[in-house]
Each structure stands twice: as C-alpha cells, then as structure tokens.
Amino acid sequence: METIKSLKGISIVKIAIGLLFALVVLPSNLKAIAILMFGVAVLINALQRPWHFDTRFFITNTLIFLVILGTYFYSDNTAYGQRKLMQMASLIVFPFVFAMLTKAESKEIFKSLKTYLWIYLIGVFLFNVIPFLWFFGTHYSFPEMMEHFATVLRVKMGKFNIHPIYMSMHCSIAILFSFYILREVRSKVKIAAIIGIDITLVLFLLLYAKKGPLIALMIVFSLFVVFQRKQKLLKPYLLAITTLIFLTIAIPKTRNKFVELLKIENIDKGEVTSTNIRYTIYETAQKLIIAAPILGYGIGDYNDVLVEEYRQEGNQLLVKGKYNAHNQYFSLLLIGGIIVLLAFLFTTGINLIYAIRYNNQLLILLLVFYTIVMFTENILERESGIIFFAFFLNFFGLKSLYVHDEV
Template identity: 30%
Template sequence: MSKSRLVTLLLIALLAIHLSNAMYFTGIFTLIIFVVVLFLGNLASRLKVLLSNKLFWILIIPFLVYTVSIIYSEDLHFAWKKLEIGLSILIFPIMIGLTNIERKDIILFLKCMILLVAFLPVIGFVNQYSSYLVFNDTGAFYNDNLVSILGKQAVYYGFFINVALLTLFALLKKGEIKSNTARIIGSVSFILLICTQYLLASRIAIALTALMIVTFAIAYMAKHLRRSQLILFSTGFVLMGVVLLFSFPKVLKRFQSIKHIEYKFDNPNPINHFNGEIKKENWNGLNTRLAIWECTLDAIKIKPLFGYGIGDGQKELQEIYKEKNFILAKSNYYNTHNQYLHFTLIGGVLGLLAYTLHLLYFVRYSIQKKHWLLFGFLLIYMTTSLTENILGRNQGVVFISLLLSILVYFSGKIKNNTFSL
C-alpha cells in the first residue's frame, strides 16, 4: 500500500469517526494519524517546505488570532479550553501539508465524504422510528432529532450536506462518476442528501441547497436547452419547491416563525418550535439572533481594537445579557451566532480583519486557480458563518479544517480534469 493511500484511508476513517457519535475519539485518532505522517519520509525537509509555504500560514490565521488573544485573557482556564477546540485549525494544515496525496486518492476521499454524509442519517431515521412508534409524533424525524444519535446539530449537518452536494455535482460534471453502479450510488446519495436536508429544516442550509441546485440546473439547461425549455423547467423547479414547502407543515413552520423581527430582551417566552404552535409573542430564530447581535455589538464597542480575548469574550457577552435582562440568552449561554462577530469580540477589529483577509485570500486564490470546488466551499462556509459561530464547536471546526486544508493544498491535483470550468 502506498503512503498516499494509507494516509487517505486514515483520513476517511477519521471523518467517519467525526461524523458519527464518536467525536471523543476524533482527537485520539487525529493524533495517531499525525504520528504516522511524521514518519512518512524525511521530516526535516518536509517541515522546511511546509514552513516556506504561504498557504500554510494563511490557513492557520484563525488559530493565530486565538493564540494571540490568550495574552490578554483573564480566564486562562477557559481560554485554553477554547484553544483546544480550535487546535484543528493548526493540526490539519500541518498534517495535510506534510503529506503528498495522489490525485486518485483525493477523489477517493471526496467520494467517501459524500457517502458518509449521505448514508449516516439513515441510522438516525431508523433510531427515531422507535420514538415515532411510541409517541406517534413525526417530529421525531425532524431537525436536531434526526441526527441526535450522531451527536450533531441540524445546522452543522446541513452544512455538511451542502458541501457533499457541491462535491457530488463537481465530480459528476467532469466524469469522475462513470460506471452504472457509481451513477446509481450517486443518485441514491443525492436523494438521501436532499431528503435529509429537508427534514433537518435548517433555514440557512435549505436556502443554500436550493440556490445551489437552481444554479447548477440553470447552468446545465442553458447549455443544453432552448430558451423556451429553460423557462419551462425553471418555472417547474420553483413550483416544485413551493409544493414541497407547503406539503410539510413542520418545515413550513420553521420559515413562518421568522416573519416577526421585533423583540424585547426581557421576553420570558421560549423559542417557537416546529413541533408546536407558532406564536408571535415567542422568540424565533431571527429575532433571537438580532437580539444577540445587538448585545455583541454593545460588548465590542467597549473594547473595539483588541477585544476581550478568547478566554473572556463569552463571559463579557453574558454580562451584557444580564444588564439587558436578556432572559433567553443568559439562561442558554448563547454565543455570538455569527463567526465574524465572534472574532471581533475576542480579537477586536484587528481580529476581524485578520479572519476576513484569511477568507478573502482563499476566495481570490480559488478564482485565480479556477478551483470552483474550493470557491463553492468557501461561499457555503462564509454564508453559514453569518448566522452561526461554526468554528466554535468540534463538530464544525474539524470538518472545515480538514476539507479546507485538502482543497487548498491539492488545488492543482483536484482541479486537473475535474473541477475547472
């Protein structure tokens, strides 16, 4: 077995562990792979190449922001705890940067990623079926309930699905899924991904999925169909989406609940739930975030340049919640629910600038290299970051750091006959 194939199989196993409810073993298995990588060739020469690679330093910028912010954090215990979560942002760029994975193995990894993301929720569906039989409640199959056995939240798994769909479209476009068996598996994966995304009912994830499907469909039809046919099919897609939305009232409730944007911090009511009655006086996903963002901005105004540090940012946000008597947020210990505001809170304007430059560099890099899979991944990541602190949990940061490192380091190999348009 080649070194490239060995590392690839280990990374696939790591991804399977991470996507399943075995995240406690993710760190241990990552360490095992890291040790294996260290012994695959001349370490000194590989380290020299890695440290001279500009991409490596750009990849680890978020971790550097975390590290620097420890200097002025008062709660060092919490700071080191948060830094431990962010270690993936450092570990994977080092680990992947020290390896030389062949193109065929990169494609194998991407295919396995699609299959894992597509088929693992089936376990959740089977698991929730027993709950449905007991309580006769279809809510068991929706939102966080569906992926609870995998230890995931709906919004994170929705992010995984969008990345898997994007990768599936890219592989199909350039003929990496050729055999009849592969096409059947690809079709089944697509159906499972779409169905799971719909049942998860994450608004931002569904919106991105719809945008992605429409974009690829229009691009394909514009190339192969006449204008009249294009209009007909486009209208059909829109109507199908509307019918699907109104055919599943629990999913519809997720969207209906955000039409009220007004809020009062001392509102003692809970958040509207898809499995209950939608009430105007309840909190919803949108006005809750608007209130959180207002509190976050108030905290940022106090220390705008350097922020509070990774150890004290959440603590200061909690103080703002208490000052405003934001009952819901202080009782649930809500974070910023926005990755950009998070970096501003802990690192100030300088932290936000560093993180933004990190993202924009790779956007520019993907456009220059015509690496559209990387470009699409970044768009999904950056859009999801508008409503989620997606690097704040292991379930998000491990997946993002691993995929981003692979897509960036091996852009030439991936793009070759595969993803350039």
C-alpha cells in the same frame, strides 16, 4: 525530481485521509484518534524523504488561530480560553500537517478524490438513515420521528450526538460533493443511486428545518450550474430549485421557520422564535462590539461578557441558555475585534483568490457555503464545525497550491 521511492508512505496517508472523510460516522472519542493517525502518517512519510514544509501555506491557513491565541493573554477567564483554543486546535493542526506534503504527494492523493467524495456522501447518508430507522423501529411512531428526530440526534445518540445544524451542513456539503461525482459517472445504476441519496438528504434537510444551510445549498447549487456552462443543466436545475422551494413552503415545520423572517423583533416584544432570539442576540452583540472594536474581549472572556450583558438587559432566557453570538463574524469581533476579523477574512480571501485562479471549484463553493452559514452560526467555536471547516480548507487548498487540473 521526486522519485517513486520518495512516495513510499503515501498510500498510508491516502488511507488516513479517507478516514477523515468518514469522520462524520465516527464517535466523538475516535475523531481525535483519526486526526492523530493522519498526522503521524504524514510525518512518517515526510521523514522518509528530504524535508519539505510550505511555510506560506501554513501561515496563511493558521493565521486566524495565531491571532486568536494572542487574545488569550488579555483574557481573565483563562480556563475557558484554554478550552476554546483546544476546540479550535484543528485550525493549526491541519495547516501544519498538510504543509508537509509535497507537490508529487499532493497529486498522488488527489487521484483518489472521487473515492473521498463517495466516502463522505455515503457516510452522511448512513448517518441520517440508520439512526432514523433505528429509533423509528424501536422507540417512536412516524409522526413522532418527524417532530423529534432533530432532538434525538442531539441528545440520544451518545458519543454520536450531533446538533441538527451541523447535520444540516453535512447534508448540504454531501449533496455538493455528489454533483462532482455525477459529472464523471456513466453507469445508470450509480446515477440513480446518487439521485436517490440526494433526494433523501434533501428530505432530511427539510426535516431539520435549518434556514442557513438550506439557503447556502441553493446558492452553491446555482453557482455549480453556472460553473459548468452547459445549457442542458438549466432545466434540471430549475426543476430541482422549484421542487425544493415548493417542499419548503409545503412542509409546515420548514415553512414556519421562513415565515419567522417576515416579523423580526426583540424577544422582549415579540414571540420567542429562533429568528427573534438571534435578532436579540445581535442587538446585544453590536453594543459590545462598538464598545471594544479594535481588540475585543479576548478568547477567554468574550462569551462571559455577552452573557453578562444579557443579564443586565434582563434577558433571562438568553442568560439561562448562555447563548453565543450565533454569528461567526460578530463572534470574531467579540473575541479580538477588527484584528481577528481581518485575519479570518485574509485567510478565506487568499484561499478564494487562488481557488478562482486555478478553477478550484469545490473550494470556491465550500468557502461560499461556509461564509453564508457563518452569518447565523459560530462554526469556528464548536468541534463539530471547526474540524470539517479546517480539514476541507486545507485539503482542497492543496489543489490550488499543487494540483491545477479541473476537479
């Protein structure tokens, strides 16, 4: 049985994990340092007690990276392949580090879960509000902020730059985390503060006007209410969903994004909208997938092949933008065919099965959220997406493995 002495270094590990939940507010050059600090803290702690490494946990959660790594060996563009593998390194780093934690250490870490959820919620809130107020006060009028703030986040934040799609995902996940904080809060002041933060994050979501995260949020919100099995939540849920749908329709920028879905066509024949661009990309990607369904084209070549196909089809807009597949499942098929896709489905499927078995609600909802957004975004191939996906998968995966109490 593990003793208190064997948990000597776990307090430092808990601080390091808290820093990971605050990654969203760190500049790009410090994110890697925070992850390194976490790894070092866990390793030092592990060396102070009998060695523990959960091989099954590691293999399950790193399988997708290992299979993608195999495609590197039949890629011609090795430089691009190496760069992509470096961006995906979180898929092997987090499973390796978390696999070193014992059952007692994991239970000790999860005692601070509510604190971690607070850190992420407040971090995402501040990352939206502070830049908005700064640029509103120093550079732009309010109408200009409404029109251009998404672009400001992407190109004028220096080392804090972030694409609005990933900021939308952070907003949605922060709102999800707030649901579980609210379940335990009794203070009216804290409840009012959380509701105020959630309303603010929803308004930013509408400002960014990204369809995928909005739809995914509504679905996981609905699942959350079902999980609680409480009749008294039905009225607040219906009010919230109705209000969100009303605002989506009432705000022109957001409404227009959804109106695009009523007329989907190739950009050669119709308007150049985000929906039509994706539709055109999907048509092209499907042709390439059918041509190499088993092994794909390799991590080094898959995007080159896609861009070359754009060129042959005369889609200069897509060639100029070097657009990726904008669908994680298509992208996995392009990288390594059905083998890579099955590896990904195995990892997410096993985690989902264990999450359901042990009532790991947060992991269930996170997996549902990510798998929905992946229909329109390549989350696993951008550092802004892969770091958080890998971190949340492995952190909350510990709960299924060791901590079976309800969140």
